[in-house]
Amino acid sequence: MLLSKQKKNQAMKGNRFLISITVLGSAGPIRFVVNEEELVAAVIDTALKSYAREGRLPVLGSDLSNFVLYCPLAGMEGLGPWEMIGSLGVRNFMLCKKPQTEKVVDNEKSVTLARKGTGSWKAWFHKSLNLKVSSH
Incomplete structure (x- = not known):
């Protein structure tokens, strides 16, 4: 029993790191810890929930399909929702509404x-x- 809990905790930990997401038009970035294998869609969802919980402006909404996550260092293309957040090896992102x-x-x-x-x-x-x- 104890051994299975230890394995579960080790599997959940993985490689975690702090990311910073800047929302266009907001006062400052949102920072939180993610697992490197977490999907971009889940990161966008967490960012939108944190943004709303903090009462930031402008109000964005909660539909993650209306947003795209960019990595300014990796080019002009947004990250796909099924990519892993740690695939690029960067920690700074920008969240924008889709056109x-x-x-x-x-x-x-x-x-x-x-x-x-x-x-x-x-x-x-x-x-x-x-x-x-x-x-x-």
Whole structure:
């Protein structure tokens, strides 16, 4: 009996590490400990619950399918929900809402348009690079 509890505790521990998730538009990052084998979808769910529990603004909602987790060091593509959080070896992430899509019906054709500028960290990053600092 005792041996099975020890094995269970060892299996649950795994390699754990502290991650930091910055939510676009929020005052500061959310930090919590995760197992390196935890799925990205579970990490997004935990981040949204922590964000809501702390009463942070702006209000995000709880539907994790509306969000994507980015790793700014790994490129411009978001992490897939079935990837393991420890697969990239990084600990800093950015949580953003997915771009909203609008359906436009034109002559019996349905076209889906992605809305730009709805809180994308990529747009913010590119805009900040274009700012010029004037010297006196």
